[in-house]
Structure formats: C-alpha cells, structure tokens
Amino acid sequence: MTFFDRLAERIATVDSVVSVGLDPDPDRLPEHVADADLPRFQFNRRIIDATHEHAACYKPNAAFYEGADGWAALAETIAYAHGKGVPVLLDAKRGDIGNTARQYADTLDPDGLDADAITVNPYMGRDSLEPFLQREDKGVFVLCRTSNPGGADLQDLELSSGEPLYERVAALADLWNANGNVGLVVGATNPDELESIREIVPDVPFLVPGVGAQGGDAEAAVEHGLTARWSDADDAPGVGLVNSSRGIIFAGEEARGGADAYFGAAGQAARQLAERLNEYR
Numbered sequence: 001m002t003f004f005d006r007l008a009e010r011i012a013t014v015d016s017v018v019s020v021g022l023d024p025d026p027d028r029l030p031e032h033v034a035d036a037d038l039p040r041f042q043f044n045r046r047i048i049d050a051t052h053e054h055a056a057c058y059k060p061n062a063a064f065y066e067g068a069d070g071w072a073a074l075a076e077t078i079a080y081a082h083g084k085g086v087p088v089l090l091d092a093k094r095g096d097i098g099n100t101a102r103q104y105a106d107t108l109d110p111d112g113l114d115a116d117a118i119t120v121n122p123y124m125g126r127d128s129l130e131p132f133l134q135r136e137d138k139g140v141f142v143l144c145r146t147s148n149p150g151g152a153d154l155q156d157l158e159l160s161s162g163e164p165l166y167e168r169v170a171a172l173a174d175l176w177n178a179n180g181n182v183g184l185v186v187g188a189t190n191p192d193e194l195e196s197i198r199e200i201v202p203d204v205p206f207l208v209p210g211v212g213a214q215g216g217d218a219e220a221a222v223e224h225g226l227t228a229r230w231s232d233a234d235d236a237p238g239v240g241l242v243n244s245s246r247g248i249i250f251a252g253e254e255a256r257g258g259a260d261a262y263f264g265a266a267g268q269a270a271r272q273l274a275e276r277l278n279e280y281r
C-alpha cells in the first residue's frame with residue numbers, strides 16, 4: 001500500500017483533509033508544559049489528544065525540533081501520533097548530493113524517526129531526491145510553489161520555453177512518480193498557481209500550507225489541492241492535505257481556564273477548519 005492509499009483511508013475515516021502542523025515554538029509554549037520533561041513533546045501530546053479526530057495527518061516541521069532534546073521530542077511525537085492511527089508528514093525540505101540524501105532518507109526508517117512522508121527541495125535535481133523516491137511506501141512532497149512572498153523570486157522565473165519554473169517542477173515531479181509516492185507542495189496563498197499546477201498534474205496530491213495564519217485561500221486549496229476520487233470505490237475521497245499550524249496549535253492562547261481550555265481550543269480550531277474545508281469538497 002502506498003502512502004497515498006493509506007492517506008485516502010485516513011481521510012475517509014475522519015472525513016477531513018486537515019493537516020495539523022506541529023510547530024511547537026518554544027517562545028509560545030504554555031506554562032502547562034514548560035517545566036515538563038521534553039516540553040515540545042508534552043505540548044504535542046496534548047495537541048494530538050485534542051485534535052486527532054479531525055486530523056488526516058500531522059506535519060511536524062523539523063525546524064522546531066532543533067537543539068537539545070529536539071530529536072527525542074520529534075521521535076516521541078511521531079510515535080504518539082501513530083498510536084492514534086494518524087500518519088505523519090515530516091516537513092524537513094531535504095535535498096542534497098546522493099550520499100548525503102541517503103542519510104536524510106534514513107529518517108524514514110522504522111529505526112529512524114519512522115515518518116510516513118517527507119517534504120523535499122528539488123533544487124539539486126533528481127539524484128538528490130532518489131533515496132526518497134525509491135521508498136515506495138513513503139510519501140515524498142516536492143516543493144513546487146511555496147506560500148511565502150519570496151517564493152516568486154525563483155519559482156516564477158520564466159524558462160526559455162516560456163513556462164515558469166514551478167510548472168517545470170510540477171512536470172518533473174510527475175516524471176519522478178514511478179512509484180506513485182510523489183506529491184507537491186503548493187501554497188494556499190497562490191490560488192492561480194494552484195489551478196494551473198493542477199492542470200499539469202491531475203492525479204498528484206498536493207500539500208497546501210498557508211491557510212490560517214498566512215491568510216491563504218481555503219476554497220482554492222480544496223478545489224485544486226485534492227485529486228479526483230482516489231479509487232473506484234463509491235466512498236473514495238479525493239486525496240490531498242490542507243495544513244494549518246499556528247492557527248490550530250496556538251488557538252488556545254486567547255482561552256481562559258487552564259490546560260483543558262487551552263488544548264480544547266486547539267481541538268475546536270481543527271474541527272472548524274475540517275468543517276470549513278468540507279464545504280468545498
């Protein structure tokens with residue numbers, strides 16, 4: 001079974017395409033977890049408890065697990081999410097010469113972090129991604145048109161063929177998809193690009209970050225981010241993920257009433273996003 005087959009099952013089970021971003025910014029961790037062992041994991045554990053019924057996937061960003069105890073917090077987080085039956089997409093944006101990329105790809109192993117999918121940067125070309133593409137059971141999301149304002153600086157550059165670079169990346173990712181394990185990262189802040197990239201790769205699932213704190217277009221994220229029905233089954237969903245990180249995990253910052261209220265607000269934010277996205281599915 002490919003990652004996307006498993007993701008299709010998860011989306012159908014929870015009736016949600018929400019990816020909950022687990023970005024435990026140390027400056028924003030609430031006092032309830034500050035003094036615990038592995039505070040980042042303790043924070044994530046409570047967030048997972050509160051949100052897993054609405055989570056198609058969890059997306060920890062590797063940047064938030066740098067430093068002392070970071071890797072341990074990440075490993076515990078992934079194992080805890082798996083214990084709830086939720087797949088984990090590690091947002092690490094990897095990409096390096098083959099010898100180094102093989103080391104990065106080891107994080108997908110069961111004796112590594114055992115993430116189900118990973119984001120990769122295509123800038124160094126196919127050989128830099130090969131160790132990931134070979135992993136038939138793991139998802140590989142290739143950065144295509146990112147959500148940040150500066151994404152245009154390089155990704156919109158027009159090639160001699162007249163197409164923008166991000167469209168070439170989409171076409172290449174389709175070629176690299178021999179194992180049916182490739183997805184694309186396209187930001188919700190770029191609705192026109194979401195539409196044009198979907199025309200190039202009708203069957204490739206997108207990870208769409210940028211709704212929530214970045215103010216992206218939720219309707220376009222669903223309309224173009226999801227594939228058509230994943231299989232012939234009547235109840236098969238379209239596959240894709242719409243991510244919100246800060247908008248869910250820090251929703252409790254305005255809540256009054258202690259830890260239960262704080263984490264309960266995250267659960268509500270995840271449910272509300274799932275319901276909002278479902279209006280467009």
Ligand SMILES: O=c1ccn([C@@H]2O[C@H](COP(=O)(O)O)[C@@H](O)[C@H]2O)c(=O)[nH]1
Binds near residue numbers: 244245
């Ligand atoms: O184009 C991209 C690629 C990755 N991201 C990551 O997604 C989350 C978004 O967090 P929010 O708090 O919902 O803004 C974060 O980990 C980014 O590094 C992205 O935003 N855009």
